[in-house]
Structures are given as structure tokens and as C-alpha cells.
Amino acid sequence: MATITCERITKRYGGVVAVDALDLTIRHGEFMVLLGPSGCGKTTTLNMIAGLEEISEGRLLFDDKDVTWQPPHKREVAMVFQSYALYPNKTVRENIAFPLQLRRTPREEITRAVTEVAEQLEIGHLLDRRPSQLSGGQRQRVALGRAIVRKPSVFLMDEPLSNLDATLRLSMRSLIKHLHHRLRATFVYVTHDQAEAMTLADRIAVMKGGLVQQLDTPEGIYARPANTFVAAFLGSPQINLVQGEIAPDGSFARGAFRLALPPGAAQPGRAVTLGLRPEDVGTLAPGLARLEARVDLVSPLGSETHLEVVAGDDVKLTLRVPKEWRAQEGQVIAVGVDPARLHLFDATTDARL
Numbered sequence: 001m002a003t004i005t006c007e008r009i010t011k012r013y014g015g016v017v018a019v020d021a022l023d024l025t026i027r028h029g030e031f032m033v034l035l036g037p038s039g040c041g042k043t044t045t046l047n048m049i050a051g052l053e054e055i056s057e058g059r060l061l062f063d064d065k066d067v068t069w070q071p072p073h074k075r076e077v078a079m080v081f082q083s084y085a086l087y088p089n090k091t092v093r094e095n096i097a098f099p100l101q102l103r104r105t106p107r108e109e110i111t112r113a114v115t116e117v118a119e120q121l122e123i124g125h126l127l128d129r130r131p132s133q134l135s136g137g138q139r140q141r142v143a144l145g146r147a148i149v150r151k152p153s154v155f156l157m158d159e160p161l162s163n164l165d166a167t168l169r170l171s172m173r174s175l176i177k178h179l180h181h182r183l184r185a186t187f188v189y190v191t192h193d194q195a196e197a198m199t200l201a202d203r204i205a206v207m208k209g210g211l212v213q214q215l216d217t218p219e220g221i222y223a224r225p226a227n228t229f230v231a232a233f234l235g236s237p238q239i240n241l242v243q244g245e246i247a248p249d250g251s252f253a254r255g256a257f258r259l260a261l262p263p264g265a266a267q268p269g270r271a272v273t274l275g276l277r278p279e280d281v282g283t284l285a286p287g288l289a290r291l292e293a294r295v296d297l298v299s300p301l302g303s304e305t306h307l308e309v310v311a312g313d314d315v316k317l318t319l320r321v322p323k324e325w326r327a328q329e330g331q332v333i334a335v336g337v338d339p340a341r342l343h344l345f346d347a348t349t350d351a352r353l
């Protein structure tokens with residue numbers, strides 16, 4: 001009941017183009033994440049969908065209905081912000097009930113709805129407290145409760161977890177995911193946290209400079225990044241990006257560094273950027289390309305080990321290897337790389353080949 005269609009929506013602040021002719025369709029019931037660095041236009045996009053920012057150009061549709069000029073309260077959306085924006089003088093119960101009171105919902109119905117939502121969010125025991133008597137995570141749950149109670153068909157969330165500590169963030173993240181499964185509403189969720197985006201999204205729109213760089217499932221974006229920006233934005237540790245060219249034999253070359261590529265990957269002589277995810281290395285085996293490197297730094301993390309290595313003359317790489325590997329600093333190791341898992345980008349446009 002709520003597909004959101006952005007048709008070339010643009011937002012200009014004087015000379016600044018915050019969002020640049022954005023085309024984006026968010027399907028009914030989908031969890032869409034807008035992901036990108038600070039200033040890329042995520043909040044502006046969300047605010048235009050909510051009706052909190054005027055759209056400079058383009059059209060916004062909810063299903064088939066043009067809502068470009070519709071005021072926020074007429075759009076069936078609920079917003080959850082980074083700052084909880086609770087009413088300090090109201091109790092938790094009154095905060096959650098407020099949107100229903102505005103709608104003049106009968107009292108018994110409000111009581112029932114508030115009880116149900118509080119149970120879902122496990123804040124039933126806090127209903128008589130005021131926001132100042134709650135922890136950050138509890139406040140965020142109250143803010144969620146206030147959004148849920150209206151049973152909107154669209155949830156818009158702007159970095160709702162960024163004020164929470166790491167542990168709370170994880171538990172709130174799974175709470176939001178459960179909520180989406182249960183409510184089956186359309187979610188548009190803004191974050192600059194790639195892990196949040198990967199775990200929550202049905203699809204991710206990666207943004208930069210007011211433009212969508214890539215729109216795909218988390219798996220699709222990770223496996224086939226459209227350009228070096230997207231490749232570097234997702235994945236931790238970051239993907240290794242190495243500038244070089246295609247050698248006459250079709251392998252990737254940078255000085256003394258060589259790495260076999262799938263046959264016909266690109267024309268010999270072409271300037272390219274090679275992408276190698278740190279985890280895409282393993283023990284040497286038939287069919288794998290050989291990568292030899294000197295270990296510079298070993299960082300054991302318990303569950304796995306990160307190695308900083310130097311290959312060829314000057315190619316610095318980060319590798320993620322099993323914790324059982326006992327690599328020593330200064331040692332030369334040889335690892336196997338599946339050529340099919342390598343990424344190639346045009347050196348000039350940065351676009352995927």
C-alpha cells in the first residue's frame with residue numbers, strides 16, 4: 001500500500017545542490033537504506049519524502065498519488081530521528097499516546113495500543129517515567145513506540161541508533177529488523193554505518209554528492225561494486241585498491257607486482273584499478289593465482305587475523321586470514337587468490353569493468 005517513487009527529485013539550497021535529480025523507487029514493504037558519507041544528501045532525501053523539505057524539482061509519488069506538494073501530516077509516514085525528540089514533560093505513556101490523541105482516537109483504544117506497543121518494545125515497566133529518567137536505548141525505544149503506534153505504512157528513520165553505545169546499537173538493530181518483519185511496512189532508513197546498512201537492508205542506495213552511485217541488494221553491492229567509491233565504502237577492512245595496468249599476458253601489473261586475472265578481463269595496456277577484498281585470499285590451490293608478499297604487521301583479532309603485507313615493489317595490501325595462520329612479521333608468504341573474485345575498475349572513470 002505504499003510504494004514511494006522519487007522522480008528526478010532535486011533539492012537546491014541557493015547554489016548548493018544537496019540532492020541531484022534522484023530517481024529511486026522504494027517498493028511496498030521494502031527496507032531501503034540510504035547509505036553514504038556525511039553531506040551526501042541522505043537526510044535531505046528523507047526530509048523531502050517526509051514533506052519536511054520542499055522539493056526544488058521533480059515529483060514524489062506514494063503509490064500512484066502525487067504527494068510532491070502535500071503537507072507532512074497528510075502523508076502516512078512516521079519519522080524517527082537521531083535525537084529522540086520526546087516531550088520531556090510527558091510520561092512515556094503520554095509520549096507514545098500523543099499521536100493517537102492528536103487523531104482523537106477513543107481513550108480505550110489508545111490504552112490498548114500503548115500497552116501493545118510497550119510490550120513489543122519491552123518498555124511496559126517504564127510507562128510512568130519521564131524521558132529524563134530513561135537510558136539512551138530506552139528513550140530510543142520510546143521514540144520508536146511513538147512512531148509504531150500510529151500504524152503508518154511508511155517509516156522514515158534518520159540515523160536512529162547513532163547516539164547509542166555499540167552494544168545497544170546491536171540490540172536495537174535487531175529490534176528494528178524484527179519490527180520490519182512483523183509490520184511489513186515500507187522502511188526508509190538513513191545511515192552512514194555500512195554494517196547497519198548491510199544487516200538491515202533489502203536494498204541499499206549508496207549515495208555520494210547528492211547522487212545515487214549504486215542501488216542493489218547488500219550482497220549485490222558487496223560482490224559487484226559499481227565503482228571504486230562504492231567498493232571502498234563497504235567492507236571492513238577496506239577493499240585493497242591498486243593502480244596499475246593490464247600486462248601483455250592479460251595479468252594485472254604494477255612494477256614487479258603481477259596477479260593473474262580471468263582470461264580476457266581487459267585489453268592489454270589498459271590503465272586499471274585492481275580491487276582485492278582482504279578476505280578473498282586463502283591457501284594456495286590449483287586454479288588460484290599466486291600472490292607473494294612480505295608480512296609487515298600482524299594484528300590478531302581473536303576470531304581472525306589481519307595482515308599488512310607488501311607485494312612487488314610497493315603494493316601495500318591488507319589481508320584477512322584465519323586465526324590459525326601463524327604469520328610472522330618479516331616473513332614472505334604466498335597465498336592463493338581466486339581470479340574470479342577480483343574487481344577491475346577503469347583507472348580514469350573509476351567505473352567497474
Ligand SMILES: Nc1ncnc2c1ncn2[C@@H]1O[C@H](COP(=O)(O)OP(=O)(O)OP(=O)(O)O)[C@@H](O)[C@H]1O
Pocket residue numbers: 013016017018036037038039040041042043044045192
Ligand atoms: N539548510 C541548508 N542550507 C544549505 N545547505 C544545506 C542545508 N541543509 C543541508 N545542506 C547541504 O546539503 C548537503 C546534504 O546535506 P544532508 O544533511 O542531506 O547530508 P547527510 O547525507 O544527511 O549528511 P550527514 O551524514 O552528515 O547527516 C550538504 O552539503 C549540506 O551542507
Ligand SMILES: [Mg+2]
Pocket residue numbers: 042043044
Ligand atoms: Mg544526515
